[in-house]
Amino acid sequence: MHMVVLTKGVPDFREGQVSFDEDGHLERGKTPTVMNPNDRFALEAALQTRVRHGGRVSVMSMGPPGYKEVLQEAMASVYADDLHLVSDREMAAADTWATAITLSAGIETLGEPDVVFAGFKTADGETGHTGPQTNWCLDMPLVTHVISLDIDEDEGVLRAKRLVEGDIEEVETVETSLPAFVVTDPEFVPSYRTAGERLTLKDLRAETQERAEQYEDFLTVRDHADINVDPDYIGLDGSPTIVSSVDPIPKAPAEREATMVNPSDSAAMQDVLEAMQSALGNGGDVAAAGGD
Amino acid sequence: MTEHEHYEALVVGAGPGGAAAAATFANYGIETLVLERGVEAGSKNVSGGLIYAEQSAPYTIDDLFPDFREEASERPITRYRIHNIAGERVESFDLSNLHEHDTEWSDSVLRRKMDSWLEDRVHERTRETGGGLLTGVHVTGLYREDGKIVGVETEELDPITADVIVAADGVNSELARDAGLMDWDEPDEWFQGVKAVADVPSDVIADRFDIGADEGAAHLFSGDLFEGVRGGGFLYTNRDTLSLGTVFHLDSLVAERAEPHELLDSLLTHPLLAQWLGDDYTELEYSAKLVPDSKKVALREPHFGRLLLVGDAAGQMQAQGAIIKGMNHAVTAGALAAEAYAQAKSRNEPEKAGTRYSRKLRDEGVMKKLRPRGYELVRGLAEDDGVTEIVDSVLTSAVGRAGIRALSGQLGRVYNVPMLSAMMPDTRTPYVTLPTVIAEELGTRVREESSVTPPSLEARIGDLTYDTDIGSPHITVLDNSYEASGAAVTACPVSAVDFGGGCYREEVVRTNGSEERVVSLDTQPCVECGTCAVVADTEWEHPRGDKGVEFKWG
Incomplete structure (x- = not known):
């Protein structure tokens, strides 16, 4: 089986890492770039397939040369056999459409993969378009919001459990032929129910971590000529999206007044108790109803 | 019949017994799978801290793992003493002869470091056989077909079958219980050990214990400092930490309603320890475990069908006076179990692996150490309450005291006779009365004062690492009456009377005009020692793989 996983570098939005200026704009220079957190689930799904069926996992990204390290992170933190970065100036400022054209062309240079995996939304763009649009170019069956996965190699089918409309309460099982395009949901959980699978997993994890030390030996960088795309269809020139303006989201006003109380301060706690009692007294009907 | 995943040999637990079994299977080229429930081997394991290599043992840990002493252990123990304590009076004896009897070497160890080192080697060697070692897999019981044991069930994996199963799953072995070979019924069959690891730089250890970089000291303590509870204390030097602990007969702890953490504190704050602990006591970890009393529970036939039990799971823990040996016996037993299977298989009678294994335990002298004949002989007489009364009243009388004084020159020698340690009856006489009288009659007063302030139980629990399995407690109280x-x-090492942050607490429930004393349980602070499985009416299981307490030192 040949799996391709798409990934993207995003600002590290975790507290302590991310940096905003006074106007609330992201400071790219001060914020490290990391692998899009949701892509981990796509990698986990590919690794599960690799453990069960063997083959090869290729991880691909489009972006500036610095994204090499994002690919290294994918290799070290989950799994990759080889890494592919499509990168040149012509690709800069691409919207999701131009990105999808670029990525699909990149995937086609790798041959005919059995499954392509993408994560659900990037932490910066939040569109959720790139995966499905890439698949529109590739023209494979598409399964989104996948939470568990089972492939029958002999029959050439992929069975997946997916969240209907992204709702955790509603799960459906779908079946499709291979090759297929899978978008994993953040609820995706890999499943290894045999010792043999877990031992293979342990071997593969050790191998990928070793590879990640010399990741550049496993990395191929391609420009638009390498993947055979017309510069008019990629980057800013190929992007139909026009961003007219960006408005900062205003800070939500606090709806209630809050007072901090030290729980060991008995006088203050007495006030809290009285406040609660008076609140209950005022809403007498509600309290009575709740007590039934 | 369903087709299951199959390995030739399956080892449950990656402590020293499991590691020895797995390494021996691998030496025979037998495909071996090892399942360990901890997040890493050693993360669930606690021991006092000395591992022996006995001259008489057919297998030692460094036979099986050649770099063990250089890479996995702490210090060779070159000094061994026992201290008899009465108040502030102490009489100490050198125990070197007892310590060195049948000893090739003896090192202090910390289990997280030791077992995780073993884990890597065991995985590497078993992987070559087509198997390997997996952590985070909790084996919950035996898997049977047509009433016969054929494999194991786990929480994380589908059932796995094997031609031979070695249960090295520790003192609270779920497999031994599932097979009906062990129970959790009698407190007098168990000891409970409680331990603290203290942070002391190696140069300070060298200075306070007067030892070189490759020397180590072991000290034992007994007498009147433990509220009359039968047991004692220990102090072992590691490379840059100290292991300090107490071990008591569980029935005695229960009878005295003693709080284990307070007894540990009695040791830590005794003025005798001031010379070693100084005035900067920093505790790194508090831990506890049950210890089987091999004199009573070591299984003479530790097998059932394809299942072979080794180490604590088979009750193979020798705690006889100042002789405290467990890990070495687990190593020997693990290797013998694997060897027994390999030989039985080569004779085309693999079903005889179990009987072959128990014969080896007898022939190699392991059983004799675990269940000394001397103890069997004196037990009936010496453990009679009436006899204990008489012996104790003689010992404490003017006559007894005169005798102790008269014997003063000989006592040190008597303490060093292995056979006498092995015969030592489970009464307060050797644990409390005799050491106290010795210290009163012969001891000198300790001049130092202790400035040690041990952490509270709340702080000790707070410092432990837990991955709580929220919503599925692993222990259920079946009868919550007091x-x-x-x-x-009291007996739970992470519970105490009037302490709300522990596992067990007493509550008074008022119903319909009457009052009822009940106990409630919160398993979050549990250190998985198994005490409550013996002293309370519970349904006790280990937490799921990876979940529960994680010891960093052990």
Whole structure:
């Protein structure tokens, strides 16, 4: 089986890492770039397939040369056999459409993969378009919001459990032929129910971590000529999206007044108790109803 | 019949017994799978801290793992003493002869470091056989077909079958219980050990214990400092930490309603220890475990069908006076179990692996150490309450005291006779009365004063690492009346009377005009020692793989 996983570098939005200026704009220079957190689930799904069926996992990204390290992170933190970065100036400022054209062309240079995996939304763009649009170019069956996965190699089918409309309460099982395009949901959980699978997993994890030390030996960088795309269809020139303006989201006003109380301060706690009692007294009907 | 995943050999537990079994299987080229429930081997394991290599043992840990002493252990123990304590009076004896009897070497160890080192080697060697070692897999019981044991069930994986199963799953072995070979019924069959690891730089250890970089000291303590509870204390030097602990007969802890953490504190704050602990006591970890008393529970036939039990799971823990040996016997037993299977298989009678294994335990002298004949002989007489009364009243009388004084020159020698340690009856006489009288009659007063302030139980629990399995507690109280389960409030090492942050607490429930004393349980602070399984009415299981407490030192 040949799996391709798409990934993207995003600002590290975790507290302590991310940096905003006074106007609330992201400071790219001060914020490290990391692998899009949701892509981990796509990698986990590919690794599960690799453990069960063997083959090869290729991880691909489009972006500036610095994204090499994002690919290294994918290799070290989950799994990759080889890494592919499509990168040149012509690709800069691409919207999701131009990105999808670029990525699909990149995937086609790798041959005919059995499954392509993408994560659900990037932490910066939040569109959720790139995966499905890439698949529109590739023209494979598409399964989104996948939470568990089972492939029958002999029959050439992929069975997946997916969240209907992204709702955790509603799960459906779908079946499709291979090759297929899978978008994993953040609820995706890999499943290894045999010792043999877990031992293979342990071997593969050790191998990928070793590879990640010399990741550049496993990395191929391609420009638009390498993947055979017309510069008019990629980057800013190929992007139909026009961003007219960006408005900062205003800070939500606090709806209630809050007072901090030290729980060991008995006088203050007495006030809290009285406040609660008076609140209950005022809403007498509600309290009575709740007590039934 | 369903087709299951199959390995030739399956080892449950990656402590020293499991590691020895797995390495021996691998030496025979037998495909071996090892399942360990901890997040890493050693993360669930606690021991006092000395591992021996006995001259008489057919297998030692460094036979099986050649770089063990250089890479996995702490210090060779080159000094061994026992201290008899009465108040501030102490009489100490050198125990080197006892310590060195049948000893090739003896090192202090910390289990997280030791077992995780073993884990890597065991995985590497078993992987070559087509198997390997997996952590985070909790084996919950035996898997049977047509009433016969054919494999194991786990929480994380589908059932796995094997031609031979070695249960090295520790003192609270779920497999031994599932097979009906062990129970959790009698407190007098168990000891409970409680331990603290203290942070002391190696140069300070060298200075305070007067030892070189490759020397180590072991000290034992007994007498009147433990509220009359039968047992004692220990102090072992590691490379840059100290292991300090107490071990008591569980029935005695229950009878005295003693709080284990307070007894540990009695040791830590005794003025005798001031010379070693100084005035900067920093505790790194508090831990506890049950210890089987091999004199009573070591299984003479530790097998059932394809299942072979080794180490604590088979009750193979020798705690006889100042002789405290467990890990070495687990190593020997693990290797013998694997060897027994390999030989039985080569004779085309693999079903005889179990009987072959128990014969080896006898022939190699392991059983004799675990269940000394001397103890069997004196037990009936010496453990009679009336006899204990008489012996104790003679010992404490003017006549007894005169005798102790007269013997003063000989006592040190008597303490060093292995056979006498092995015969030592489970009464307060050797644990409390005799050491106290010796210290009163012969001891000198300790001049130092202790400035050690041990952490509170709350702080000790707070410093431990837990991955709580929220919503699925691994212990259920079956009878919450105080009569049935109240003993756990004191005996549990992470519970105490009037302490709300522990596992077990006492509550008074008022119903319809009457009052009832009950106990409630919160398993979050549990250190998985198993005490409550014995002293309370519970349904006790280990937490799921990876979940529960994680010891960093052990």
